[in-house]
Amino acid sequence: MAYDNQNIFAKILRGEIPCDKVYEDDYALAFNDINPARPVHILVIPKGPYVSMDDFSAKGTTEELAGFLKALGHVAREAGVTDTGYRIIGNNGAHGHQEVPHLHLHILGGASAGPMVKRVEKL
Numbered sequence: 001m002a003y004d005n006q007n008i009f010a011k012i013l014r015g016e017i018p019c020d021k022v023y024e025d026d027y028a029l030a031f032n033d034i035n036p037a038r039p040v041h042i043l044v045i046p047k048g049p050y051v052s053m054d055d056f057s058a059k060g061t062t063e064e065l066a067g068f069l070k071a072l073g074h075v076a077r078e079a080g081v082t083d084t085g086y087r088i089i090g091n092n093g094a095h096g097h098q099e100v101p102h103l104h105l106h107i108l109g110g111a112s113a114g115p116m117v118k119r120v121e122k123l
């Protein structure tokens with residue numbers, strides 16, 4: 001899938017749309033989800049134009065990949081969820097139900113994330 005630079009997170013990165021920023025460095029931006037599913041619900045996105053995790057891992061530099069992962073852990077620690085635990089969710093593509101086509105990982109915490117994804121009847 002080609003990167004669409006008109007997606008909402010690209011606009012947030014360019015400062016065309018505001019966000020409730022919690023962290024930013026050279027590699028990543030983190031901001032509160034507009035429709036939180038848990039008391040802590042932060043989205044962490046790489047600064048580069050990557051659609052999905054597979055796209056990022058194929059095209060991102062080692063520095064970008066490491067920087068993004070470092071930022072993710074930093075944000076979780078700063079959010080205060082590391083003692084009680086948290087869930088990281090990354091939705092990719094149609095079957096992943098990804099809504100925004102710029103790679104993002106959700107950090108959910110502050111309450112139980114609940115069980116894993118429900119099994120479908122027929123695998």
Ligand code: 5GP
Pocket residue numbers: 008019020031032033034035036043090091097098099100101
């Ligand atoms: P996805 O299903 O793509 O993994 O999740 C997209 C997430 O982005 C959703 O949780 C949704 O609430 C969030 N979101 C969509 N538009 C905006 C926005 O303009 N600002 C913020 N902060 N979050 C957004």
